[in-house]
Amino acid sequence: MTEQAVAQWLRQNDNFLILTHIRPDGDTLGCGSALCQGLEKLGKTAYMLRNPGGLRNFEGFLTFRWAPEDYVPEHVIALDIATEDLLPQGAHQQYRGKVEVCVDHHPSNEGYAQELCLNSSASACGEILYRICRELEVLDEAIAKALYIAIATDCGGFIYSNTTPETHRIGAALMEYGDFRKVNKHFFQTKSFKQLRLESMVLGSEVFFEDGKVCIGVISLADKASVDADDGDCEELASFAAAIEGVGCAATLRELSPGEWKASLRSVDTYADSNRICGLLGGGGHAAAAGATVHGSLAEVRQVVYQAIMQVLKG
Template sequence: MSDECKRIKRAFETAESALIVSHLDPDGDSIGSMLALGRILSNLGLEADYYSEDGVPKVYRFLPWADRVCNRVAPDKSYDLVITVDASDIKRLGNKIVLSEVGKLIINIDHHPDNTNFGSINCVHLTSSTAELIYKLAKYFELKIDTEMAKCLYVALITDTGNFRYENTSKETFLMAAELIEAGISTHEISTKIYDTRTVPMIKLFAAAMGTLETSENQKAAWVTVTQEMLQKYACRSEQLVGLVDHIRSIAGVEVAMLFREEKDGVVKVNFRSKDKVNVSEIAQKFNGGGHVKASGAVFHEPIEAVKAKVIAEVLRHPS
C-alpha cells in the first residue's frame, strides 16, 4: 500500500479543497470511513466536504461530524480532490454527481474485490473494511488516532465484520480494534447505539417480514419480502431492515439468504448473503449490482414479483 500512500500524501498536501463521497444506501463502513478520513484531512489542515446521495442513516448520526454530510453538491462547485470510500464502482455513488465534473483528481479507497479501479489513484485492497485502509493511512501520516476518529473507525469495523464474526476478520482487525479501544472509545456504548436502539414498530415490521419467509425446495435458499405497504403500516424506512437478511442466513443449512425490499417509485432492492458455497457477488453482478463474495446487493426497476422470480431462478442455478 505504500506506493499509493505516497501518491495520496502528495495529493492531500497539494489540494486546497476536497470532497469525500460515500456509496448509495450507505452502511457503517462507508459513513465511518468517510468521517474518519475527514478527520485525517482536517489534521492535515484541509477541511473537506462530505457527500452521500442517500444521506446518513439515523443509526449512524451519533458519529462526530455526521451532521456535515450533505446529499447535494452546489452547482458548478469543483474540488481539487474527490475521494470515494467503500464504493466498488462509479455507479454506486448515485447519479446526482458526475465525478469528472466535481473533481480534478479522483482517489478511490475501497476493499471490494470487484472494484473497477475508476480513480486516478486507486487504493484497493481486500481488507476487512474500508476503515482498515483509512486506519493505515492515518498511520502512514503518523497521526494520533483520537477518540472521535476511533469511534468512526470502530463503527465501520464492527458493521463490516458482523461484530468480528465474518471470515474477513483477521489478526489485523483485532489489533486495530485494540488500538481504537486504547484511543478511549467505549465499545459497549457504540454497540448499544448501533444494535440496541430499535423501535417497537421496527420489531413488529421484523416479525411481519419474518412471516413472509420462503425457501427453495432443498431449503438451501431462503428469502423474505418487505413491501411498501408493510413499510407504511409500521412507518419504517427500508434501510432499517438490512440486518434482517443476516437472520435468514442464520438458518441451519441455508447457503443463500435474500431480502427483497420494495422502495418508493418502483425501485426494488435485493440484499444477498451467503454462508459457504455460493459467491453472491457474482449473482449480484448479473443484475448490475455488486459487493462481496458473501454479502452483496442489486437494485431493480421492476415490480417486486418479477424481480423475485428472476433472482431466485438465478440463485437456484448456482449449486449449493
C-alpha cells in the same frame, strides 16, 4: 495505489471533497468522517459531499462536515464506493468521471477512479483508512471512534466471515483511544421496535428452496409504510435472514419504489457466492454479502433472483 501513496497524495494536496455511497452504511460514513477530521487536523480544507441517505442511526456517534453548496473542490476522493452507479443521489452528473482517488475493499470495484487503492482482504474500508490515518499521524479518540464504527459495522461486530485477525488487531488498536462500549451497545445490541416488526414481516414472507438452504424474503413499500419505517430501519434485514438455521443463501427483496427492488444476498459458509449472484443481476459486492437493484413486479423479481441463485449453485 498503496496506502502510503494515498497518505502522501493527501499530504501534498488540499481542498478535498469526500464522497460516500448511496444508502450509506457505517463503513462509508465512518471512513468519510474519519478522513475529513484527519485532513482538518493537518490544516487542510476538506468536506464530505452531503449524502441524502438515512443518517439517523449514526446521530450522536459520527460527526459530518458537509460541503457548502458553492464549494468547489480541487480533489475528489471516493470511499467504499465500488462503482459510479453507487454515487449518492444528486452526485451523478457532477462527479461521474471526476473521482481522482478511490479507496475501497470491494473486489467488484470497477476501477472508475483515476487512481485506485483496493484491498479486498480488508473486512471494511475502515481498515484501509486506519492505516492511512496512522500514516498521516492524525489518530485521536474521535477519528478512532469513526473508524471503529466503520469496521465493526461492516463485519457485524467482528462476527461475519470477512473478520480476520487483522480486523481484531485494528479494532484493538482503535479501542486504545477511547471507550467504545456505547458504540457496541447501539449498533449490535439495540433494535427499534420498528425493526423488530419488520423482521417479523420478513420472516412471514420467507419462501424456502433446496431443502431449506435457500430462502427468499420480501419487504414491500406497504410493509414499510405499515410500521412507518424508513430505509435505515431495513438495513439489517438481509443479515437477519441469514441467521435462520440451515440457510446457506438468503435473499431479501426490498421494494425501493414501485417496481424497483433492492436484492440483498447473504451467503453462509461460502455456500453460494453472493457477489456472483448479484453480478448476474447487474450488481455486486462480496462473496458473503452483495446487492443488486432489480426492476419488475414482485413475482418477476423473485423469479429472476431465484434463477440467478440456482445458476451460481449449479455452475
